[in-house]
Amino acid sequence: MFIILLKFSANRENAGTYMEAHKAWLKQGFDDGVFLLAGSLQPGLGGGILAQAGSLDDIAARVKEDPFVEEDVVKPEIIEMTPALAGERLKFLVG
Template identity: 60%
Template sequence: MFIVLLTFSDNKDQAGQHMAGHKAWIQRGFDDGVFLMSGSLSPNRGGGVLAHNTSLEELQQRVQDDPFVAENVVNAEIIELSPALADDRLAFLLD
């Protein structure tokens, strides 16, 4: 499982120009069964994605395809997490 942190860079003011592409990128991640959750980092720091069913290498390539990353609107950090314990509702993450 992975946590992808997308923190705004100095090019934050260009986010509006690339928002449609970024939203389409997020939707593809959900459609492909890789993204479990996405949301904003508060206060106004960027966003984050919870990802699974992928390898680190595949996720790195996927993240590079995000228009926000490609246009340096955000800096991306991928954190790998090996779940060891989960609530029953999230037990599927332990597989």
């Protein structure tokens, strides 16, 4: 499992230009079954994604394709996590 942090860079003001392409990239991640959850980092720091993919290389390649990353609107950070405990609603995440 991966936690992807997309923190705004100095080019944050360009976010509006690439927002529709970024949303399409997010939709593709959900359609592919890789992204489980996405949302904003508060207060206005960028975004975060919870993902489940085959490997760190797989998820890193996908993140590089985000238009926000390509255009340096955000700086990505990928954290790999091995879930060990979960509440009943999220038991499916524990391998």
